[in-house]
Amino acid sequence: MAATLDHVFASLADPTRRQILVMLLEDDLAVTDIAEPFEMSLTAISKHINILVAAGLITQEKRGRVKWCGLNPAAMKDASIWMESFGQFEAVNLDALERFLEAELDDDKTS
Amino acid sequence: MAATLDHVFASLADPTRRQILVMLLEDDLAVTDIAEPFEMSLTAISKHINILVAAGLITQEKRGRVKWCGLNPAAMKDASIWMESFGQFEAVNLDALERFLEAELDDDKTS
DNA sequence: TATTTAGTCAACCGGATGGTTGAGTTTTTG
DNA sequence: CAAAAACTCAACCATCCGGTTGACTAAATA
Numbered sequence: 001m002a003a004t005l006d007h008v009f010a011s012l013a014d015p016t017r018r019q020i021l022v023m024l025l026e027d028d029l030a031v032t033d034i035a036e037p038f039e040m041s042l043t044a045i046s047k048h049i050n051i052l053v054a055a056g057l058i059t060q061e062k063r064g065r066v067k068w069c070g071l072n073p074a075a076m077k078d079a080s081i082w083m084e085s086f087g088q089f090e091a092v093n094l095d096a097l098e099r100f101l102e103a104e105l106d107d108d109k110t111s
Numbered sequence: 112m113a114a115t116l117d118h119v120f121a122s123l124a125d126p127t128r129r130q131i132l133v134m135l136l137e138d139d140l141a142v143t144d145i146a147e148p149f150e151m152s153l154t155a156i157s158k159h160i161n162i163l164v165a166a167g168l169i170t171q172e173k174r175g176r177v178k179w180c181g182l183n184p185a186a187m188k189d190a191s192i193w194m195e196s197f198g199q200f201e202a203v204n205l206d207a208l209e210r211f212l213e214a215e216l217d218d219d220k221t222s
Numbered sequence: 223t224a225t226t227t228a229g230t231c232a233a234c235c236g237g238a239t240g241g242t243t244g245a246g247t248t249t250t251t252g
Numbered sequence: 253c254a255a256a257a258a259c260t261c262a263a264c265c266a267t268c269c270g271g272t273t274g275a276c277t278a279a280a281t282a
Contacts, residue, residue, distance in 0.1 A: 040270090041271075044270070
């Protein structure tokens with residue numbers, strides 16, 4: 001799949017999709033597992049997943065009736081490099097990163 | 112301006128807007144200057160610029176009848192950190208980055 | 223075999239996006 | 253003062269996006 005900058009950035013612009021990616025950091029998950037914490041239909045989540053797959057950010061493997069979803073962070077590389085080319089950001093502080101990710105998770109839950 | 116991840120990523124999802132940001136790497140520019148290389152109306156470019164301003168990626172200063180636009184790469188920081196948290200990307204290779212940016216510029220010109 | 227589970231598909235809906243044109247405002251310039 | 257330059261604003265348009273529901277297929281299970 002040609003994961004263009006357009007697709008990757010557009011995928012990441014939605015908080016539901018970002019939360020899905022964060023969930024997949026821990027484990028591969030089935031579509032139903034991914035949908036469980038969200039207050040929206042399975043169909044809606046399925047569409048979000050398809051968008052992430054099209055962007056290359058998620059890979060899928062069907063075993064039986066279950067479609068397992070796994071993270072493919074490599075698909076972010078070009079986009080990440082693109083952004084870095086603008087940054088004169090200081091090196092990432094790991095504590096700051098942790099707090100940031102927690103805040104982002106809370107935001108997703110309450111919005 | 113609260114530059115949320117939503118706004119920053121959505122801003123970057125459009126090739127016209129990315130090209131505008133690249134143009135501003137070199138110099139601050141007036142709205143008309145930014146619009147010149149594009150085959151689209153000044154109004155359309157003005158809208159794109161407003162979106163980038165809302166995302167915090169561009170700052171504006173009006174002097175006389177001219178609105179000068181300048182890059183604010185700091186607004187990318189949170190988004191960049193977010194992506195980095197997924198990456199186990201190897202350190203950025205500067206040559207690769209250069210080739211990548213040139214290719215991106217060509218893409219923008221021809222699409 | 224009958225039923226549940228996992229997931230997709232198709233149709234629809236309201237609102238956002240990306241573009242247009244035409245008119246209007248303000249500042250500079252001749 | 254008159255005209256040009258540098259924008260903005262408002263209205264409109266087609267398409268995309270994020271969500272819904274209801275019907276469907278395929279695999280596991282009782």
